[in-house]
Amino acid sequence: MILIQGKGVSNGVAIGPLYYYQRAKATITRYQVEDPEAEWNRFKAAQGTAIEQLGELAEKARAEAGDEAALLFETHQMMAEDMEYEEAIQTAIQDEKLNAEAAVTDTAAQFAEMFATMDDPYFQARAADVKDVSARIIAALTGVAQGGINSPVPVILAADDLAPSETVQLDKSKILGFVTEGGSGSSHTAILARTMGIPAIIGVGDQLKPEYEGKEVIIDGGTGNVTIDADEDAKAHLLKKMEEQKKMREMLEQLKGLPNETLDGQKIKVYCNIGGPDDVPAVLSNDAGGVGLFRSEFLYLNCDDFPSEDVQFEAYKKVLSDMDGREVVIRTLDIGADKQIAYFNMPKEENPALGNRALRICLNRPVIFHTQLRALFRASAFGKLGIMFPMVTSVWEVKEAKKMCDRVKDELTKEGIPFSEDVEIGIMIETPAAVLMSDRLAKEVDFFSCGTNDLTQYTLACDRQNADLGRFYNPHHPAVLRALKMVCDNAHKNGVWVGICGELGADLALTETFLSIGIDELSVSPRSVLPLRQKIREVNVSEVKEKVLADLLSDENTI
Amino acid sequence: MKSFEYTITDPVGIHARPAGVLVKEIKKYTSTVTVIKGEKSVNALKLMALMGMGIKQGDTVKVTIEGADEDTAAAAIEEFFKANL
Numbered sequence: 192m193i194l195i196q197g198k199g200v201s202n203g204v205a206i207g208p209l210y211y212y213q214r215a216k217a218t219i220t221r222y223q224v225e226d227p228e229a230e231w232n233r234f235k236a237a238q239g240t241a242i243e244q245l246g247e248l249a250e251k252a253r254a255e256a257g258d259e260a261a262l263l264f265e266t267h268q269m270m271a272e273d274m275e276y277e278e279a280i281q282t283a284i285q286d287e288k289l290n291a292e293a294a295v296t297d298t299a300a301q302f303a304e305m306f307a308t309m310d311d312p313y314f315q316a317r318a319a320d321v322k323d324v325s326a327r328i329i330a331a332l333t334g335v336a337q338g339g340i341n342s343p344v345p346v347i348l349a350a351d352d353l354a355p356s357e358t359v360q361l362d363k364s365k366i367l368g369f370v371t372e373g374g375s376g377s378s379h380t381a382i383l384a385r386t387m388g389i390p391a392i393i394g395v396g397d398q399l400k401p402e403y404e405g406k407e408v409i410i411d412g413g414t415g416n417v418t419i420d421a422d423e424d425a426k427a428h429l430l431k432k433m434e435e436q437k438k439m440r441e442m443l444e445q446l447k448g449l450p451n452e453t454l455d456g457q458k459i460k461v462y463c464n465i466g467g468p469d470d471v472p473a474v475l476s477n478d479a480g481g482v483g484l485f486r487s488e489f490l491y492l493n494c495d496d497f498p499s500e501d502v503q504f505e506a507y508k509k510v511l512s513d514m515d516g517r518e519v520v521i522r523t524l525d526i527g528a529d530k531q532i533a534y535f536n537m538p539k540e541e542n543p544a545l546g547n548r549a550l551r552i553c554l555n556r557p558v559i560f561h562t563q564l565r566a567l568f569r570a571s572a573f574g575k576l577g578i579m580f581p582m583v584t585s586v587w588e589v590k591e592a593k594k595m596c597d598r599v600k601d602e603l604t605k606e607g608i609p610f611s612e613d614v615e616i617g618i619m620i621e622t623p624a625a626v627l628m629s630d631r632l633a634k635e636v637d638f639f640s641c642g643t644n645d646l647t648q649y650t651l652a653c654d655r656q657n658a659d660l661g662r663f664y665n666p667h668h669p670a671v672l673r674a675l676k677m678v679c680d681n682a683h684k685n686g687v688w689v690g691i692c693g694e695l696g697a698d699l700a701l702t703e704t705f706l707s708i709g710i711d712e713l714s715v716s717p718r719s720v721l722p723l724r725q726k727i728r729e730v731n732v733s734e735v736k737e738k739v740l741a742d743l744l745s746d747e748n749t750i
Numbered sequence: 751m752k753s754f755e756y757t758i759t760d761p762v763g764i765h766a767r768p769a770g771v772l773v774k775e776i777k778k779y780t781s782t783v784t785v786i787k788g789e790k791s792v793n794a795l796k797l798m799a800l801m802g803m804g805i806k807q808g809d810t811v812k813v814t815i816e817g818a819d820e821d822t823a824a825a826a827i828e829e830f831f832k833a834n835l
Contacts, residue, residue, distance in 0.1 A: 240780065262767060269770035275796035302798055309804045313762050320766075718751075 192422045193403070197370065197395035197591040199415035201384035205368035207409040209344035209419070212353065221293040221328060227285045229251060232279060234291040237331035241271050245326065270324045275304065280307040291489045292332050299325030323354065347408050353380045363387060368410045370417055372396055384412075392417055419634055432716060443721035447478040451724050454731040460712040461727075462518070463722055464692055468509040473717035478724075481518035483640065483714025484579075484692040485510060496534050497559065503566035511574030518692075520577035520617065520640065520714075523563055525549045538597065544654070548728055549582030554591055564599045571611035577641055579617045582624060584624035589635045619692075621645035626674040633685035640714070643693025647671050666695050673743050676708040683709060690714055699726045706732045752824035753814040756831045763806040766797075768834045773797050781817025783827060818830050 194593065224230045229508060249264035270276060276298060283294035299321055306318040345367045352374040353361075361383075369384050374393035384391030390412030400416070409429045411416045417427055451461045462483030463474040467490075474482060490498045490506055509518050526532055527548020540546040553560035567578055580592050593616060603610050617638035620626060622645070647666045648655045655664050665671075675691070682689045690712035695701060697719035706727070707712065715723055755835040758764065776783045776794055787809060792799040794813070805811060813831070815824040 237831060266766040266770065269766065269773065269797055273797040274793075275775075275799045278796075302802075305798075305802050310800070311763070311806065314801065314804055317766065434753075504821060 192425060193419040195395050195398040195417040195419070197392040197398075197415045197417060199390070199392050199412040200374075201369075201389065201391040201411045203368070203388070203436060204389035204411045204413070204429055205347060205390050206409045206430070207345055207347045207367040208342070208406065208434065209349055209370070209406055210340060210342055210402050210405050211661050212348055212350035212357070214339060217297055219292040219333070220283040220290075221289050221681060222283070223288045224290050228289055228293050230284050230294075231281065233332065234284065234294070234328075237291065238271060240275070240325070240331040241327045242268055244331075245324075267320060267324045267327075269736035270320060271328065278323075293327050293331070295328050321662075340436060347410055349404075350380075351637065352393075353383075358383045368412070370395060370399060370408075371408060372399060386747040420469065432578035443725065446721050446724050446728075449724065449728070451480075451726055451727045454729070455733050457706060457732045459706060459710065459727060460690075462520075462690070462712055462716050462725055463717050463720065464716040465510070465717075468506055468513065470512055470717065471513045474514070477717040477720040479717065480721045481520075481575075482514060483520050483690050483712055485519060485521040485527065487521055487523060488530060491524060491526065491532055492530070497562070500562050500566045500569075502571050507567055507576075508573045511570055511576060514574055516575060517576060518575045518615075519538075520579050520615075520638075521567060522579045522581055522619065523550070523567075524553055524559065525581040527552060544648070548578045550588060550592065551582060553580075554588060557595065560592075560595060561599065564595055565602070566600050568596070568603055568610040568614065569608060571614045572609040575613070576611060577617055577638065579619060581619040581642070582621060582645075583618045583632065584622050584628075586628060586631050586635060589618060589632060593635065609665055618677050619645075622649050623674070626650075626678055629678045629681040630684070633682050634735075636687060637690045638690065639682050640676055640690040640692045640712075641678060643671065643675075643691060646674065646693070647695075650674055666693075666698075667701065669743055672701075672704060672708075675705075675710070676740075676743060677687045679709045688712065697723060699723065701729055702726045703732075703735045704739050704743075706730055707736040708743075751814040752820045753812060754814050754824065754828045754831075755810055756828070756835070757810045758805055758807050758835050760835050761807050763804070763809070764800060766801060769797050769800050771801040771829060771834065772827075772830060775827065776820075776823075779815075779817065779819045779823035779826075781815045781820045783823070784814045784816075786812040786814065790801055 203643035245264045245268040249268065252264060272716055279298040279301065283289045283297055284291060289297070301323045301339060303318040304316050304535040305678060306321065309315055340348065340362055342365060345365050347368045347370060348366050349370045351372045355369070358380060366389065368389050369380050369391040371380055371393045372395055374380055381393060390410050392410050392412060392415050395417060403419055407420050407421070409421050409426065410416070411429060411432070418429065421429065450458060452458045460480050462481040463477070463479040464484040465471065465474060465482055465485070466486050472625045490503055507521060526535065527537070527546060528543045533538065537547065557733065567576065570576065578596070580589065586677050596616065600610065615637040617636050618625070618632060619642045620629065620639045621642035625632060633639070643666055644655060647653070647664065647668070650670050651664065651668060652666045679689050688711040691705065691710055692714040696713040697715040699722065702723065713723065760768065773795055784791050785794045785800060785803070787805055788801055789805055792803060794800055812829065815827060817823070
């Protein structure tokens with residue numbers, strides 16, 4: 192038995208034969224040809240094959256992932272048929288009488304060198320494209336199948352790392368899991384594995400040896416263990432784990448379509464936190480009832496300048512339409528503190544967590560806020576929208592933000608642009624001030640959403656990013672839980688609903704507490720939805736409520 | 751011969767995508783199109799040579815069009831530069 196330790200980047204256990212990803216050979220034979228004309232024709236045929244393959248790949252990528260994904264292959268296609276490239280190969284074949292493989296290799300090296308020595312990183316990266324295209328033509332010349340998994344049974348795929356063009360053309364029905372020598376958690380292999388829901392382990396380095404090919408291997412993406420030729424005990428243990436995971440998935444699968452309802456009939460909404468339109472499929476596949484927190488920052492973080500109203504509108508509209516009438520709560524810009532963006536040109540602060548951040552920036556710089564609100568209200572015509580303001584401490588802030596909303600609605604009405612009249616307005620409860628003022632704030636809004644990460648940090652005066660403060664930063668602290676109860680009571684007196692959108696929402700140890708104090712909605716990551724539903728369906732609130740509420744008052748309960 | 755000057759506004763400069771589409775555009779005509787920057791000039795049909803010039807945002811290039819259909823080609827290609835580069 193051989194045990195290799197790597198880094199697990201996608202969960203699950205899989206067993207199967209180890210199979211090395213097939214690539215065209217790196218070294219080619221070099222010889223002089225008798226008949227350059229025939230050799231040129233050989234090249235032209237291989238070039239045609241490569242161009243055809245690239246066209247098919249572009250179409251496949253377009254169907255699977257859209258125009259952007261197809262671009263890579265279209266660029267390769269243009270390079271393969273480029274006149275300059277072709278002429279250089281022609282010269283090598285006809286003047287130097289080189290065989291086509293050698294001519295392509297030489298030309299590739301020459302162009303790759305040209306790109307690699309340019310001073311712009313974009314053009315430097317094109318060197319890899321030239322090599323990729325040339326490898327494809329050489330593969331066509333030598334008859335090696337590219338990207339093939341030439342195995343009758345599904346395999347654990349091993350590779351140094353897979354290029355994006357390679358992950359797209361894999362036959363996914365033949366892959367049980369991935370093991371790569373290099374790579375990172377955000378590599379294409381890791382992303383593909385997580386999307387496919389199969390295990391992946393990266394970074395095993397040279398511990399993985401080609402002579403293991405064909406041996407039975409078990410990979411555990413949870414621990415990062417790769418076991419080759421497992422002994423009976425190890426195999427039994429891993430197979431049991433695989434079986435348990437399978438059962439767990441099946442059980443969770445059966446929870447789809449069922450209500451988030453306790454044994455004694457109390458219902459709670461389970462929504463998802465998302466960072467952008469790409470996360471919506473995961474929300475829907477995990478059967479969440481809506482989006483409780485859409486962090487709009489991604490729009491600002493992924494660019495070099497302020498995103499335009501139209502760019503924002505398209506992103507919001509996409510999420511609202513894709514959620515098909517389910518509620519979507521979008522949080523307005525929440526930057527500052529640990530999230531800084533260069534083009535905002537924010538002066539350096541001594542104490543950014545207490546500084547110019549989130550709604551404060553929006554009220555201080557109304558132009559930025561105005562653009563976002565216009566995009567939000569325009570998008571409201573396409574679904575059920577809630578707008579949420581972060582980092583509130585005072586009633587006047589909410590009034591001012593709402594005034595901006597009214598101004599935007601007036602503008603849109605005058606311009607004849609449609610928007611929904613039923614947009615809910617809410618605020619994040621994440622400061623002690625907002626907790627203490629929640630009775631007054633409740634009169635201004637339709638909902639509260641408690642951001643428990645910041646609420647814990649500010650309530651306990653404890654920096655959540657300081658590793659030395661681990662045991663002081665305790666989200667289960669009764670001060671935090673009492674704050675949540677106070678917020679709930681004040682909200683419900685005023686007919687306002689309350690959610691939790693911090694990490695605490697998915698903490699199953701607190702589900703009973705949340706149900707007992709009357710939280711109306713929990714917004715969690717998509718993969719937490721079904722485990723949370725399972726927990727909710729096991730709780731009998733009437734049985735636990737009294738003890739939970741008594742614990743909140745007990746000074747002994749500090750854990 | 752027709753010619754025009756153009757200052758590149760695309761943040762990445764003349765990169766693969768527009769260069770590739772430019773080649774396709776030029777192939778519609780019989781005229782020879784040359785892109786000139788400073789001392790260097792290339793036949794704009796040669797994608798990699800064109801990319802190899804490393805033309806960046808803010809660079810001004812001269813484009814010449816010569817051939818039987820140079821009048822229509824020049825107008826279309828200038829339009830292309832304005833829209834894509």
